[in-house]
Amino acid sequence: MDERRGQLTVKLVYYGPALSGKTTNLVRLHDLLSAELIGDMMTLETQGDRTLFFDLLPVGFAAPSGLVIKFKLFTVPGQVAHDGTRKAVLSRADGVMFVADSQRNQALNNGASFENLAANAASLGMDLATLPLVVQFNKRDMHDILPEDEVRARWSAAPWPLFFASAMEGRGVLESFSALLARVYERLDQEYALGTAHRLSQAAFVDAVGRLS
């Protein structure tokens, strides 16, 4: 929050195992979203399909109070080796989208990546229990994927909203993003009184960024 310039910057991080479709999520959002402000997608150094640093999609809008709310959507590199980079990107995040790979043979990687998220969050002083977090099972268009009820059964004990998506086909991307926005709003509202001080309701907040073009 930069009071002087009337700006609030919100950092959202797309986390998950390698090749689970984090970058594709951002590419789709760039095409789908119709926020007031939407920047170019910045992609830094890839190797084949793999992100080495991060991708960045900036979007933003102005609240009725004049407060400019800017979102910076980042992806982390999924490969195990880039943990330092992943941790640096995760730091100071206001919300996390965990993008899991639905394919059966990726279950272990999903688990390892989620544990890595929990470990990095803990070392950065972030609490997964209170951090806005949404879990997206991506790649529903692939063959040999875990059925939805099996995924639901496995994650039934987890407190985070669960979404199914196919970023390649654009399905579920916006829905899960909107769910993350709704959770982020609750957190920001507590801190900055978005509803009372800036006359910005949760629905308006989600709609301002997550509206379809």
Add this chain to the structure above:
Amino acid sequence: MIGPLPSFDRAADLEELLRALPPARLKDALDRTIGGGWRIVAPCGRVLKEGGDLGAAATIELTLTVEIDVVGRLVAPAGLRQGAEAAAQWLHLVLAGARRYQMASDLHLEAVHADYEALQAKHSALQASEARYRTLSAELERRVLAQVAVIERTQRQMFQAAQLAAMGSLAGGMAHEINNPIGFIRSNLSSAARYLAQLAAVVEAFRRGDGAQAQADCARFDIDFVLADFDGLLAESAAGADRVAQIVGSLKAFSSVDRAVGPADLNEAVRNAAALLQAQLPDGIAVTLDLHALPPRACDLARLTHALYALLHNARQALAPEGGTIAVASGVAGGEIRIAVRDDGCGMPDTVREHIFEPFFTTRGVGAGMGLGLTVANDIVRAHHGRIEVESAPAAGTTATICLPLEAQAGTGGHA
């Protein structure tokens, strides 16, 4: 140590981004594109860069953005709008590039820093664990040494105990064996004394010239028998004394009185051990020796006598009370001196054979044996770089063979 780092995703700052561009080239490019005076201004109004003279003429302001943030303005004469717009366009591209570079390099630094800290943590954890293992290893070594000392001391005590036990049981048997000849030598001597008195009486009568008395005494004392028996008594007593001497000699060899390590004939050990056992055997049990010439070999003969005695003693224990045979054979085969002690006794199953060299393992009743005989025998033979082979089956007898390499190796000499 790296100081606090600026976060890579901090808000874009025009001044910082411009710093990454070569100032002279930037100015030259803006001069040429706009074709007049210009100014780059931060959001707060501060002039960051300028070129030419804007004069007092009307100006236009074009916003400069990075990502979705307005980071400043380009101010140019209103009359040069086209050039100014072109300049703002390429400035946008250049700033985006500078921003990319800044974020990437700052993120790289942060990541390296995080990796470095992770490595540091891992390193100190490793160091701690290494120190732990080093302490543990030192402690283990100390305990092993202490344990080895205990084992060596126990072994020495065990060896002495076994030796004492063997000596004790020997002493019992030997006392009987020595008493026997002493008994008949004593009885022979008293007979001899009586015979001497009778002979003296005959000689006395003869000297007096009393031939009739002498003749009568001769007949009365049966002097012919006395003379013949006297001879026999002496021969028997001499044999008895020899036997005692022989037993004492064997005992001496056994008791390590003349302990020496040097080339020796192992058959001597066999003979001594066999003599000691033989002295204690009832009539039904025979010990046969089939000894072939052996090359002298450096060894502790007394100790090897012990070992052989232990094997013989065991063979004797395996025999039924009513009798059996023990055969000892020596010879050279396959570069080894081999001394085999074979009995036709009860034999033993494999389950027993596996344990015979273990200390305090015995199949005899409580008090009948310590279970150390074969343990000590094995130790003695191993100290001579040899081994004991045991073949046995229930009811088929047992053959225990001491095998010693012909050439004594360094360190031969037995126990401490």
